Amino acid sequence: MSADLILASGAMIIALISYSIGVFGEKFSGTIQLKHLLFFFGGLIFDTTGTTLMNRIAESNGGGEFGIHQITGGAALILMGFHLLWAIWVYLKGDDKAKEKFHKFSLAVWTLWVISFILGMLVGMGIIG
Numbered sequence: 001m002s003a004d005l006i007l008a009s010g011a012m013i014i015a016l017i018s019y020s021i022g023v024f025g026e027k028f029s030g031t032i033q034l035k036h037l038l039f040f041f042g043g044l045i046f047d048t049t050g051t052t053l054m055n056r057i058a059e060s061n062g063g064g065e066f067g068i069h070q071i072t073g074g075a076a077l078i079l080m081g082f083h084l085l086w087a088i089w090v091y092l093k094g095d096d097k098a099k100e101k102f103h104k105f106s107l108a109v110w111t112l113w114v115i116s117f118i119l120g121m122l123v124g125m126g127i128i129g
Contacts, residue, residue: 004053011050016117019043019080023110027103032091040084047077047113054120069123072116079109 022039026032051073083106090102122128 002057004057008050008053008057011046011053012117012120015043015046015050016114018046019110019113023106026087026106031099032087032094032102034091037084037087037091040080040087044077044080044084047080051077067123069116069119072112072119076109076113076116079112083109 018039019042022036022043025039026036029036086102086105090098094102119128
């Protein structure tokens with residue numbers, strides 16, 4: 001196993017843990033707190049790092065096919081960035097209605113991210129193409 005693959009896999013696992021703590025911590029507390037923003041940010045940074053390393057591995061192996069994992073992963077990464085920006089706005093200026101909508105959006109983004117995470121594992125194991 002290459003060093004890049006180990007680092008990429010580790011980054012993705014840290015992203016999963018960080019993002020999950022942020023999303024469910026915010027949901028269970030009923031409000032968004034600074035610590036949730038930090039976990040969202042950590043999830044985004046580690047996901048971006050893992051994705052960058054995985055792309056480097058794919059390119060060095062002759063590229064890769066553009067499939068459902070790339071589509072869901074790209075969408076999830078973009079939504080994670082939007083999610084972080086909205087989280088900051090809700091934290092600083094949001095009213096109760098914005099916070100309620102944010103809770104629902106958080107779970108939707110997390111779900112898409114986890115689907116992409118699982119698809120990535122299945123692709124990496126050769127179970128799906």
